[in-house]
Amino acid sequence: MSQSAQTIHNWIRGHDKVPGAWTLMDGQPVTLYGSSLLGASVPDGDPVQVEGASQSAVVSKSGLVLYGTDGNAVLVKNLLFEDGKMIPASKYFSSGESSSLELTEEETKTSEQIRLIWKGILSNVAAVEDSTDFFKSGAASMDVVRLVEEVKQMCPSVLLQNEDVYMASTFQDFIQMFVRKLRGEDQEEQLVVDYVSKEANNMTVNMPHQCFINGKFEDAENQKTYATVNPTDGSVICKVSYCSVGDVDRAVAAAKEAFEEGPWGRMNPRDRGSLLYRLADLMEQYQEELATIESLDSGAVYTLALKTHVGMSIQTFRYFAGWCDKIQVRNPPASLRQDPGEKPSCLSATRSR
The missing domain is CATH 3.10.25.10 (Formyl transferase, C-terminal domain)
Structure with a gap:
């Protein structure tokens, strides 16, 4: 040390x-x-x-x-x-202060279904008791994946990660953790956003104006702001936080930590694709509002902002969402390579990412 x-x-x-x-x-x-x-x-x-x-x-x-x-x-x-x-x-x-939850009748039924999943994985255990430890009963890393996937299939609304099993290795602890997730008690506090509202294009658009750092909107550490201007008429849309070097350093460090240590790096590619699809769906749901803000901020014609700036962004997210769980051969083995005189096959013509 x-x-x-x-x-x-x-x-x-x-x-x-x-x-x-x-x-x-x-x-x-x-x-x-x-x-x-x-x-x-x-x-x-x-x-x-x-x-x-x-x-x-x-x-x-x-x-x-x-x-x-x-x-x-x-x-x-x-x-x-x-x-x-x-x-x-x-x-x-x-670590020793958490109180035990009292389960409802429906949650008790769900816990018994999970007990059956545990029993199916821990085949060498006569009965899964509340004190049964998943790993001390012979489970390995592949069993963790199986447990997480089977529980997610049973209850897709609960976002379960492999790490959660290591955190709650006994059946009782696992059920307590699962029920907290099911009730939403493990969710982070709601994001607080200070909007600037403006009437435009027959709607009210809400625009954040602070720095977004480590999952929170906050003022710049030096409290400085600058005016963002509508280029069509020179009017001030709002005052926006002016980031300092310290703000940028904190934002970069937070983004690096989220990428390397956060859920994104641990989840499987299919789940990553689902999140990107979800983002594209949300952008499409609010595309008129996004296009209106883009038009005010950049001076672009509304129809251009709607179809190109926002519309093509939606298409881009969906395109890359589709790539998340795809596998490509970057350098095919010698047995798959073609003679120079042959026409290119689908494999050899495929571009690497």
Whole structure:
């Protein structure tokens, strides 16, 4: 732990997830999972002692922050304890505080259906009890995928990830986690947006005017703004936050973390495609409003903004959504290559992405 942030990050990442990089936190053995380097902005939190570290670590709402000897920091997402329990690192101080949910009659029926799924996977277990541990009963990583997919088929409205199984490895914990997701209790707080409203094109259009950083709209850190102008008549549409270098650094760091550590990087390609299709559908649903804002902001003719600027953007998202679960051969093996004199086949003529 008494190394640079890059070395600590490489150590955790190199052992993730087998056998795992472990350390002592407050004298307790803990294995670290999900490491990423932090940018300039380090979140606040409560200090915790990590053996051998150059300074106290911090448990923040984003995870466990470890400091290197070079002053840079590493963010750890998950912690695994000796008893096999994995928790989000952000909940280190509150891991034992969660109260048990009382299930409704319908939720109880659903839990029994999930119990049957567990029993089908854990064929060597005589009966799946509330205390049955998925992994201690012999399940492996492929069984995690099977469990997640079968539960998602049973209840498509619940967004379940492989990581959720590691976080809730006993049947009781899994059901509690599942029901919280089913009720929507695990959702993040609602996005707060400060709109500027304007009457145009026989409708009211609402336009955000703040910086969008790490999933939130906020003012620039220096509170500066600038006027965005309608080029057709020179009128001011609204005042927009003027990002500083610090704002840009925070936005880039947040985007990098979301790409490398967020759900997007962990979900399967088919689900990625579904989200892109959903985005295209939402853009199509609100295309008149989007085109009106585009026309005000750029001075484009409304029909051009509707059919080209917005319309072709919708088509582009749908095009790439279709590519998400497709596989192409970039360099065909020698046995599939053709003689120079032959006409090109569909395989050899296919362009690589």
